[in-house]
Amino acid sequence: MAELSTAADQYEAEVAVVGGGPAGLVCAIALKAAGVDTLLIAPPAEPDHRTTALLAGSVTALQTLGVWESCRPHAAPLCAIRIIDDTARLVRAPEVLFSAAQIGLEAFGFNIENRHLLAALETRVAALAIPRISAAALAVTVDDRAVTIVHAGGAVRTQLAIGADGARSLCRAAAGIGTTRRSYPQAALTLNLAHARPHNDTSTEFHTEHGPFTLVPLPGRRSSLVCVLRPEAAQALAAQSDAALSQEVERRAHSLLGAMQVEPGRGFFPLAVETAEAMARGRIALIGEAAHVVPPIGAQGLNLGLRDAAAIAEIAAEARRDNRDPGAPDVMARYAAERRVDVRSRTVAIDLLNRSLLTDFIPAQGFRGLSLYLVDRIGPLRRALMREGVAPTAMQQPRLMRGERL
Numbered sequence: 001m002a003e004l005s006t007a008a009d010q011y012e013a014e015v016a017v018v019g020g021g022p023a024g025l026v027c028a029i030a031l032k033a034a035g036v037d038t039l040l041i042a043p044p045a046e047p048d049h050r051t052t053a054l055l056a057g058s059v060t061a062l063q064t065l066g067v068w069e070s071c072r073p074h075a076a077p078l079c080a081i082r083i084i085d086d087t088a089r090l091v092r093a094p095e096v097l098f099s100a101a102q103i104g105l106e107a108f109g110f111n112i113e114n115r116h117l118l119a120a121l122e123t124r125v126a127a128l129a130i131p132r133i134s135a136a137a138l139a140v141t142v143d144d145r146a147v148t149i150v151h152a153g154g155a156v157r158t159q160l161a162i163g164a165d166g167a168r169s170l171c172r173a174a175a176g177i178g179t180t181r182r183s184y185p186q187a188a189l190t191l192n193l194a195h196a197r198p199h200n201d202t203s204t205e206f207h208t209e210h211g212p213f214t215l216v217p218l219p220g221r222r223s224s225l226v227c228v229l230r231p232e233a234a235q236a237l238a239a240q241s242d243a244a245l246s247q248e249v250e251r252r253a254h255s256l257l258g259a260m261q262v263e264p265g266r267g268f269f270p271l272a273v274e275t276a277e278a279m280a281r282g283r284i285a286l287i288g289e290a291a292h293v294v295p296p297i298g299a300q301g302l303n304l305g306l307r308d309a310a311a312i313a314e315i316a317a318e319a320r321r322d323n324r325d326p327g328a329p330d331v332m333a334r335y336a337a338e339r340r341v342d343v344r345s346r347t348v349a350i351d352l353l354n355r356s357l358l359t360d361f362i363p364a365q366g367f368r369g370l371s372l373y374l375v376d377r378i379g380p381l382r383r384a385l386m387r388e389g390v391a392p393t394a395m396q397q398p399r400l401m402r403g404e405r406l
């Protein structure tokens with residue numbers, strides 16, 4: 001095991017987290033709370049009108065890090081998830097209702113607007129006095145002893161860099177890590193809206209030929225919408241006036257929540273699945289969308305990203321406590337190994353589910369319909385699927401997700 005470098009090596013911090021999205025902020029907070037000398041290199045976040053469904057383990061991690069109490073007033077519980085086959089196809093799946101109570105949970109998780117989540121994380125970063133360079137990393141280079149990160153105001157050297165810099169990650173490129181990518185003929189239109197009827201803490205997912213149309217509860221009579229369509233159709237919808245769009249969304253929701261009023265702020269996201277060929281290499285570890293991008297199906301993307309953040313923080317803090325180099329090859333190898341199965345299995349499952357929705361191949365539609373039929377009818381199968389959806393069951397979750405401090 002490599003000893004912690006001393007003497008000739010001058011580091012501005014032991015660990016630098018590059019990127020101030022939710023994955024990067026959670027990672028910086030976890031590291032600092034564990035006593036690791038941490039530097040955040042993050043320009044202020046861009047406006048983000050999306051919401052995130054945080055599953056139970058992510059909520060526990062935020063509680064453990066002292067962030068959740070600022071999130072809770074802005075978050076709505078997800079007590080049930082309804083899936084409705086809204087295709088006009090020959091083989092249609094039955095409607096399925098997943099209820100958190102069936103697996104002994106009050107809620108699968110909570111839905112929160114990203115702006116509130118980011119604000120709560122920023123407050124915690126400030127409270128922990130995490131040193132921050134509020135500028136983008138311009139260049140990243142790695143050698144045997146350090147990572148050097150150049151920004152507009154100078155350069156810093158650290159033993160470990162955590163790339164939380166999103167889908168177009170500079171850190172990933174600096175580590176020489178390629179990706180495999182598949183673009184879908186789909187884009188997501190996102191917006192938040194008010195509605196006349198209560199959502200009863202139930203998320204409703206209509207599966208259409210072009211992708212899911214999902215309404216996720218927000219506090220009060222409000223919900224967020226993720227509407228996946230062909231890119232040109234999503235763009236046309238996004239260009240409509242508020243009044244026309246409100247009516248169109250209500251129509252697509254079969255008036256389930258009554259009259260709707262869309263709020264300002266629409267997002268447009270072309271969909272793709274992209275996976276880094278490695279989670280870490282040469283003193284650079286990747287987390288969040290720098291490591292994996294998945295389509296917004298089943299609320300997995302950021303939940304996976306937060307498990308990355310918790311895992312690397314746990315491993316680096318342990319190395320630091322043992323007076324070892326947090327960027328040493330054995331530390332990087334352990335992180336990559338711990339995250340491989342979770343990332344791979346979720347990415348494959350989401351890709352398959354999305355492609356089964358898109359396909360016109362009747363046996364595939366039949367298989368999807370049969371699967372949902374079996375899930376609906378067989379209690380143990382339904383409960384196993386729900387447990388797996390909330391958290392990986394084949395491996396132990398990182399300690400923060402289990403409510404343990406690092």
Ligand SMILES: Cc1cc2nc3c(=O)[nH]c(=O)nc-3n(C[C@H](O)[C@H](O)[C@H](O)COP(=O)(O)OP(=O)(O)OC[C@H]3O[C@@H](n4cnc5c(N)ncnc54)[C@H](O)[C@@H]3O)c2cc1C
Pocket residue numbers: 018019020021022023024041042043044045046050051052053054135136137138164165166167169170188190226269287288289290295296299300301302303304305
């Ligand atoms: C429509 C939609 C709905 C979604 N819903 C859910 C959901 O319900 N549940 C869920 O779990 N996931 C969901 N996701 C996925 C989730 O939004 C992403 O996983 C998450 O935003 C990724 O966070 P991140 O911190 O990894 O990356 P980002 O949020 O992309 O943050 C990256 C940050 O790095 C910064 N950065 C970039 N380059 C540099 C640089 N050179 N130097 C310094 N900083 C840099 C950027 O400014 C940015 O702040 C959804 C995604 C979409 C598209």
